[in-house]
Amino acid sequence: MSEVDSKFNIRDYLREHMFPHFLCPGCGHGIALRALLWAIDELEIPKDKLAFVSGIGCSGRLGAYIDSNTFHVTHGRPLAFATGLKLARPDLEVIVITGDGDCLAIGGNHLIHACRRNLNITCMMLNNEVYGMTGGQVSPTTSSNRFTTTTPHGNYEPVFDACKLAEAAGAGMVGREITLQTPALKNVLKEGLSHNGFSFVEVMSDCTEVFGRKNELGDSAEMVLTQKSSVRPDGYDNTVEQPFRPNFLKTGVMARNDRPEYAAAYRQHIMSMKEG
Amino acid sequence: MSDLSEPRLLNLEGNHACALGAIAAGCRFYAGYPITPSSEIAERMSKELPGVDGIFIQMEDEIASMGAILGASMGGMKVMTATSGPGFSLKQENLGYAAGAEIPCVVVNVMRGGPSTGLPTRPAQGDIMQARWGTHGDHPIIVITPASVPEIYEQTIRAFNLAETLRVPVIILYDEAIGHLRETVEIKDSNSIEINNRIWASEVTDSFQPYAAGEDKIPEMVRPGDGFRTHTTGLTHAPDGFPTQDPELVSQYMDRLLGKLGHHGDLVEGYETIEVEDAELLVVSYGITSRAARRAIKLARAEGIKVGMFRPITLWPFPAEAFKEIIAPIKNVLVPEMNAGQLIEEIERYRPEGCDIEGLNRIDGETITPEQILDRIRELAANE
Numbered sequence: 001m002s003e004v005d006s007k008f009n010i011r012d013y014l015r016e017h018m019f020p021h022f023l024c025p026g027c028g029h030g031i032a033l034r035a036l037l038w039a040i041d042e043l044e045i046p047k048d049k050l051a052f053v054s055g056i057g058c059s060g061r062l063g064a065y066i067d068s069n070t071f072h073v074t075h076g077r078p079l080a081f082a083t084g085l086k087l088a089r090p091d092l093e094v095i096v097i098t099g100d101g102d103c104l105a106i107g108g109n110h111l112i113h114a115c116r117r118n119l120n121i122t123c124m125m126l127n128n129e130v131y132g133m134t135g136g137q138v139s140p141t142t143s144s145n146r147f148t149t150t151t152p153h154g155n156y157e158p159v160f161d162a163c164k165l166a167e168a169a170g171a172g173m174v175g176r177e178i179t180l181q182t183p184a185l186k187n188v189l190k191e192g193l194s195h196n197g198f199s200f201v202e203v204m205s206d207c208t209e210v211f212g213r214k215n216e217l218g219d220s221a222e223m224v225l226t227q228k229s230s231v232r233p234d235g236y237d238n239t240v241e242q243p244f245r246p247n248f249l250k251t252g253v254m255a256r257n258d259r260p261e262y263a264a265a266y267r268q269h270i271m272s273m274k275e276g
Numbered sequence: 277m278s279d280l281s282e283p284r285l286l287n288l289e290g291n292h293a294c295a296l297g298a299i300a301a302g303c304r305f306y307a308g309y310p311i312t313p314s315s316e317i318a319e320r321m322s323k324e325l326p327g328v329d330g331i332f333i334q335m336e337d338e339i340a341s342m343g344a345i346l347g348a349s350m351g352g353m354k355v356m357t358a359t360s361g362p363g364f365s366l367k368q369e370n371l372g373y374a375a376g377a378e379i380p381c382v383v384v385n386v387m388r389g390g391p392s393t394g395l396p397t398r399p400a401q402g403d404i405m406q407a408r409w410g411t412h413g414d415h416p417i418i419v420i421t422p423a424s425v426p427e428i429y430e431q432t433i434r435a436f437n438l439a440e441t442l443r444v445p446v447i448i449l450y451d452e453a454i455g456h457l458r459e460t461v462e463i464k465d466s467n468s469i470e471i472n473n474r475i476w477a478s479e480v481t482d483s484f485q486p487y488a489a490g491e492d493k494i495p496e497m498v499r500p501g502d503g504f505r506t507h508t509t510g511l512t513h514a515p516d517g518f519p520t521q522d523p524e525l526v527s528q529y530m531d532r533l534l535g536k537l538g539h540h541g542d543l544v545e546g547y548e549t550i551e552v553e554d555a556e557l558l559v560v561s562y563g564i565t566s567r568a569a570r571r572a573i574k575l576a577r578a579e580g581i582k583v584g585m586f587r588p589i590t591l592w593p594f595p596a597e598a599f600k601e602i603i604a605p606i607k608n609v610l611v612p613e614m615n616a617g618q619l620i621e622e623i624e625r626y627r628p629e630g631c632d633i634e635g636l637n638r639i640d641g642e643t644i645t646p647e648q649i650l651d652r653i654r655e656l657a658a659n660e
Binding site for chain 2: 018047048049051053063064067068069070071072073074077079080081082083084085086087088089091092109110112113266270273274
């Protein structure tokens with residue numbers, strides 16, 4: 001059966017009474033959410049056993065549309081909240097939905113320590129290069145020279161590579177995909193959900209209405225095609241300057257690390273202490 | 277690890293009494309970050325929790341500790357974190373989330389001198405207003421101010437009971453001096469301790485609304501995994517849990533949120549009075565300062581001065597109704613505080629005509645002595 005013939009029906013996972021949704025036309029976030037729910041469907045994880053934790057920003061609002069246990073918490077803190085929730089309730093499949101500002105700026109400290117601990121949580125970071133909800137300010141992933149409302153003369157700040165950061169901090173699994181390649185994105189998310197440890201998946205999303213318009217990047221179709229030309233499944237290339245990103249970005253599963261999962265290590269530590 | 281179930285007398289420092297009180301109350305999740313002078317609470321929790329199948333985690337910062345306890349609380353555990361001044365400032369963001377989304381939690385602030393890094397190892401009572409209004413927006417919060425080590429133990433148990441039954445963050449506020457003071461604490465048989473637990477929603481129906489409350493204004497809690505699949509948000513929400521900006525629904529939410537503690541006033545209120553029946557002069561005091569005041573009042577009474585004391589144990593919401601009756605016949609009120617004058621602002625609100633209210637303040641990192649209070653009581657009595 002091909003990917004397109006999947007029995008997956010997104011409506012089984014949505015709170016349709018919340019529609020119409022608030023995302024702008026052309027926004028990549030909805031596609032990312034579809035890929036995530038598709039991955040969950042293929043893994044046959046029951047809706048009652050899922051818990052979605054999201055922060056603030058466009059990414060943070062996605063949880064409200066999912067027919068599951070959803071927590072919309074404070075800006076930058078979904079990983080901290082998810083850490084407590086997962087430790088208290090190891091029976092739940094805890095998924096964090098976050099954005100480049102939420103996860104890498106205000107929540108950056110929580111990200112590196114979540115990677116270091118390696119608690120079994122899947123973190124999907126939607127990277128649209130901008131603070132969309134507040135009107136389009138520069139973020140830690142805004143490409144060089146791009147215009148935003150707080151870089152009216154072009155962005156002069158260096159860009160974070162979130163996946164390299166997550167890998168260096170010790171994440172159990174690291175992956176990246178673009179929304180245009182939805183089945184591939186679904187597969188990367190499946191790997192993340194299946195991995196027993198902290199999984200970090202960066203989704204290259206697109207903000208057509210705010211970021212795209214400001215930088216004259218064309219419509220959504222044009223933006224995702226440009227995006228496709230800037231990624232390669234075969235690895236980093238820091239030598240070629242690209243118009244959209246400072247260099248080629250690798251996609252697919254980029255790192256896997258089978259070191260002990262935090263909660264299991266904690267339980268083992270306590271057991272040995274009680275016996276000792 | 278200690279055997280925590282055996283009734284006995286223990287000589288404990290205040291911070292350890294807080295940890296043992298939390299465990300007696302059923303706290304099984306603690307997330308913290310090191311900060312003087314509260315670190316002994318985290319240390320004791322890290323030692324004791326594994327023995328009762330609890331979870332201790334030292335997080336990457338104060339904000340994460342607060343976030344983690346809220347996640348664990350929504351997962352179904354009784355939770356606590358502890359901190360001091362600078363850390364308490366960082367807790368405020370998620371304290372607001374706890375107040376708005378009605379997540380039970382207990383937060384300890386062992387007060388040290390401020391502002392900023394201030395006097396890390398010296399006592400102060402400078403966070404009285406921050407404890408009430410530290411997070412933005414109108415919100416409910418309970419603040420408890422124990423004055424002794426045994427009271428820290430008892431009031432920590434009470435803090436959990438209030439947090440769980442009223443779905444509200446509860447702050448335990450005491451200063452460095454009590455935190456590091458050693459006194460004898462009676463550890464009671466666990467069967468003789470009153471423990472209150474949150475109410476879990478049990479019936480999944482199509483019309484279920486997670487933030488709809490009955491007459492008691494407290495919605496039942498939803499345990500993830502039980503089939504309710506509800507939404508929790510810090511955005512202003514309707515009874516169905518989803519965000520709303522409808523003025524009518526916003527008012528309904530805010531009225532219930534801000535009214536719920538008053539509705540349960542009997543549970544929330546807590547104060548002590550000493551010799552107020554015939555008093556002409558009243559000392560209003562709390563925490564470590566109230567112990568100096570207690571001694572001063574005893575000595576002043578021996579000299580024939582008609583002086584009494586009002587000691588709020590629940591500092592916020594302030595026990596206004598009880599206090600109004602007590603202050604009504606009083607000519608002079610003295611409010612000793614280890615700050616530049618914070619609770620006195622609240623006391624002024626209840627000032628009867630002809631009553632003089634003054635502060636006795638110390639902000640040098642030292643405690644107020646009984647002599648300081650006694651001297652001022654004598655002067656006030658002589659001027660009458």
